[in-house]
Amino acid sequence: MPVKKYHFKSFLSELKGGGIVHTIVTIPQQTIDEINTKGRIRTKGTFNNLAEFALAIQPLKTGEKYFSVNADLRKKAKVKLGDAVDVEFWIVDADIVDYPEELLIAMEQDELGKKIFTSMNKGAQRGLAHYINSAKNIDVRINRALSILERAKNGEWKHHIKKLV
Secondary structure, eight states, X not given: OOOOEEEEEEEXXXXXXXXXXXXXXXXXXXXXXXXXXOSOEEEEEEETXXXXXXXXXXXXXXSOEEEEOOHHHHHHHTOOTTOEEEEEEEEOOXXXXXXXXXXXXXXXXXXXXXXXXXXXXXXXXXXXXXXXXXXXXXXHHHHHHHHHHHHHHTTTXXXXXXXXX
């Protein structure tokens, strides 16, 4: 079945709150209406056909929705605050986490670490996978993957574990 893609053009703007400034792209209401889904919506897509992303649609108190665009994405998309950005995205299954290759290899070698890691809630898994992927150096990614499994076995993230199977 073909994946439904959504496309819009917008501008990078600032969102200030709690002493923090985020760079965002507001999603047009027409696109939100077309999606017609409640709750957390996980997506994948591109900014300016250059920067790939995996982001959740975030809500504003005003009812508007947006994507948060970090410095790395802005650099890859070759945009800065106020610039126009071309956005294409599609909805993905929120229960699927893209594990980094380094984590997959580490889990192959550590059955208990794998069992505990995969019992964590999807948000925790996604965050830790992002932490591994954020390292540019492969040795750092490997060390992060190994460390995460060790820390999981040591019980550092008990509050993220749903249940052991």
